[in-house]
Ligand SMILES: [Zn+2]
């Protein structure tokens with residue numbers, strides 16, 4: 333039986349319908365074998381990163397280990413300390429023939445006091461495995477195009493390593509970006525994350541004796557309290573997917589003075605970058621209300637967070653196809669149809685998804701004893717297990733299948749780009765789904 337140029341030899345007792353579909357997809361079969369063949373070298377690398385957690389932009393050991401490994405692979409051009417960041421790196425495998433440029437992002441950073449409790453070691457493993465398997469397919473099947481693996485530092489906090497790479501031009505000419513993230517709840521390539529920003533507010537009043545001559549003062553603390561209350565009132569009129577948190581970071585001086593200075597911080601989250609913008613304006617209005625009521629001068633500093641992640645449906649369809657074809661399908665299943673998986677967290681891959689078609693696939697690893705989610709000690713332990721590593725390899729296979737589809741199926745990149753343009757237009761016009 334010949335299908336897509338690949339010959340399946342059936343034994344006498346076998347009928348075609350009994351042959352698992354997986355064996356009929358020659359690329360997937362080869363990707364599967366390629367990544368299985370890398371297991372022995374990727375496991376120590378994954379383990380090394382997990383056991384040597386490093387904070388955002390300090391991922392020196394991970395940077396050195398990963399670039400050393402990529403350099404040992406045939407045909408890869410590796411740039412260390414790329415684009416002005418010591419721990420960023422780029423590895424390129426070029427077919428030498430014009431075609432799509434596919435890319436994978438490899439995160440490396442850990443959390444303060446929690447080690448790899450976000451499982452970024454697994455993200456690096458999945459992306460490196462996918463990059464290598466894609467290159468192998470280019471080599472074996474004479475495919476056109478290029479594959480790039482980016483070592484992307486500083487995802488945790490508001491580091492935004494990918495935003496810095498984007499702004500430095502690292503993704504110029506890159507057609508698609510693929511990445512994954514571990515958790516314990518979902519297997520899904522249609523992941524939407526929240527957009528977030530941080531607003532810092534300061535009020536400058538005038539000090540006066542609180543008993544003697546309070547009428548000479550301008551109370552900055554009152555301004556913060558009014559702002560806090562205004563934000564609390566605003567919360568009733570927000571959307572279910574909006575989140576506003578506020579704290580008072582400076583509540584004035586001694587109680588017997590009129591406070592000359594007070595300050596607060598708001599962190600806001602929304603389902604899209606445009607909704608975040610609206611929310612930002614509403615919260616800023618609450619801040620100004622405090623100033624208006626008291627006469628204090630207000631200064632608002634907006635610290636850019638991350639955009640929401642907009643997944644590309646065409647890329648996600650390839651991912652789902654390969655995930656489901658691979659043997660030993662794990663639970664939970666990828667939701668059927670076009671259902672989004674909403675994750676109330678933020679990532680700088682969101683900003684990438686506004687620059688080019690992107691998939692940020694969630695994958696479930698076997699949970700720890702307390703079924704701890706990311707950012708817990710339990711998840712830190714779970715993300716260091718062999719089982720979690722094997723799940724990351726499965727992700728790498730599905731990601732490689734997706735990238736190889738883009739390189740080998742004529743016109744697929746145009747469909748992907750059209751879908752991305754439609755998504756961006758929908759967001760601009762606010763035709764977005766809200767949970
Ligand atoms: Zn995290």
Ligand SMILES: [Zn+2]
Pocket residue numbers: 450451452487513
């Ligand atoms: Zn993370």
